[in-house]
Amino acid sequence: MTSYLDKGPPPPADVEYLGFDFVEFWVGNAAQAASYYVSRFGFEPLAWRTLETGERELASYIVKQGEIIYCFTSALNPKNEDLEVFLARHGDGVRDVAMTVKDCRATFDFAVGNGAVPVRKPTILEDADGQAVVATIKAGFGDTVHTFVERQNYKGSFLPGYPSLESDDPLIRTTPSPGLGFIDHCVSNNGDQEMENVVNFYIQKLGFHRFWSVDDKQLLTEYSALRSIVVCDYHERVKMPVNEPAEGLRRSQIQEFVDYYDGPGIQHIAMNTPDIINAISQLRSRGVTFITVPNAYYEDLKKRLSSQDTISVKEDMKILQELGILVDFDEEGYLLQIFTKPLNTRPTLFLEVIQRASNNGFGVGNFKSLFEAIERDQSLRGNL
Template identity: 55%
Template sequence: MTTYKKGKQPDGGKYLAFDHIRFWVGNALQAASFYCTRLGFEPFAYRGLETGSRETVAHAVKQNKAVFVFESALVPGNDQMGEHQKRHGDGVKDVSFTVDDCEKVFQASVQRGAQVVHPVWTESDEFGSVTFAQVKTYGDTIHTFVERKNYSGVFLPGFKKSEQTDNLLEKLPKVGLNFIDHVVGNQPEQKMETVAEWYENILQFHRFWSVDDRQLSTEYSSLRSIVVTNFEETVKMPINEPAPGKRKSQIQEYVDFYGGAGVQHIAINTNDIIHAVQSCRDRGMKFLSVPGTYYSQLKDKLKESNITITEDIDMLQKLKILVDYDENGYLLQIFTKPVQDRPTLFIEIIQRHNHQGFGVGNFKALFEAIEADQAARGNLV
């Protein structure tokens, strides 16, 4: 594992945080409902026929600072969304960043060679205006720069506050997810380095953390990963690729079923993972499972460490929550099973205790859990 120091403050505006994640899906209403009932999001904002949007419908859901937007075509003949759906199935189209100055961020990226999806434009309503621009990143995924400092509306112009009522949501336990911690992009083999360099050269991100297949492997499969981040280290983007192994890795399985590079998982931060996971399980969310031997080995290792885990290890074992640590602190994490029929996108829940890593100590156990699911799908070949 390698960690890196950040370089000088880049010119051309700041990336402040993840703004929202936009999914292109076959049925936005039903997709939004799944994330509300299973993961504790709540209806937030809506754009569709009733708001004057005649081509697409979008349901935004929110949990504290984490915002997901699910968008679908309303009418036949939307070839762009139709081709995306045919190739990728449901998936992330847009990882949006809040920026301090959209014009500066966009122009700086274009000067460095960004492929433009949409140049700077502004949308307005009675609550003010928001400025946007879009550039292409890996696969069919894009980044939207969102400057919203002059806007006081519920979400974005064109959206109204969601009027959906669901009595079921009021009866379900609160989850307590707080914000998007990181967004992971899977690449075909030998493409990771090129994508990482794109973030460095085009967006002026810097390398934060990396591991290779000597550290992330099992008997059957392995991967390589580079994490890039903005100067303030508030936007973290791990970039993965498969490494050669005896059988198909989880990264290659993703690439095969998604039809190329794309967002593999979204990690959401919480300050109480035990409560969050128990609530999600009570809501019917399915998680990957690791063997009990993981926890007996963990207890033995912790006896020789100066790190004290404040959470109850037996409860972590009951809920199948993973633990990784170093000399400074520890993190707790768990991964859902894929959240759609294709074995592509899944969600991670993570809690950090003075630990800014990505669970390298858990990758072997995680890989083995994923490989068990791959075998059940007939894809561990």
């Protein structure tokens, strides 16, 4: 594992990334997909844009929990070529990882001036709640894009043109909120030897820097291995891990994603919570399924924790084991994390829930156990 201290030169003062804004999924049925995240993950309806609101081409349903905003978009009419091609290739997947920025025009001009491919030039969106400025570029991998959102002059629930959608989900009254707080990081999977090109896109086009990395000598199992580099903005608010497969005895889980997604794309989104025990208890009660980790993992974990005297995990280890929550630690602190099983028919996208206790890593100590768990599921799918 390598942590990088050199951020490189700061970008211009107006080019400042404030955090993740929203993630947009292109799906076959936006209404049902949004309902799934409401019922299973405890999100609440936030806004919408569809026939009832005057929209004629694309239907979007937006849900929110804490500061996490997910937008699900489908075509309203047949022969929408962009969505048809995307869904035929990838299945349901992440189209847009949007970032809140200080100055949309400055950020767009900076990225495009450095060679990023524009998709939508800076555009002012306006309604009774104020105005927002948005612009979109192609990301450095696959069919994913990044939208820059400047929203300090907007007070509405999502964006202009998306009326608020107030709906009292009955599960809210019976199952408390999981308490998911914000997007911690978004991970892309790429083909072999593609990782460095993607990393360089973020560094050269957006002014990001290398934050953390591991190679295939550290992340390997009996069957497969991977390489990963995390890039982030100068202020370290937007973190994007970039993965690629390394040569192994069998097809790695990274390659499985690339095969079924038909190219690179977002593999998972990590959602941060201050109380992962409550979060996973509520999510399991709502029917969310997670990867399973053998009891031997916790026996080994207890031995590793007992061999050092600087880190003390406050949470009850018995409860963590019952819920299947993983623990990683270093000299600075520890983190708790867990991963859902794939959420789509294709074994592509999944979600992570993470709680940090003075640890800014990405669970490298858990990667082997995680990959072995995924490989067990791969074997059941006949893909190992």
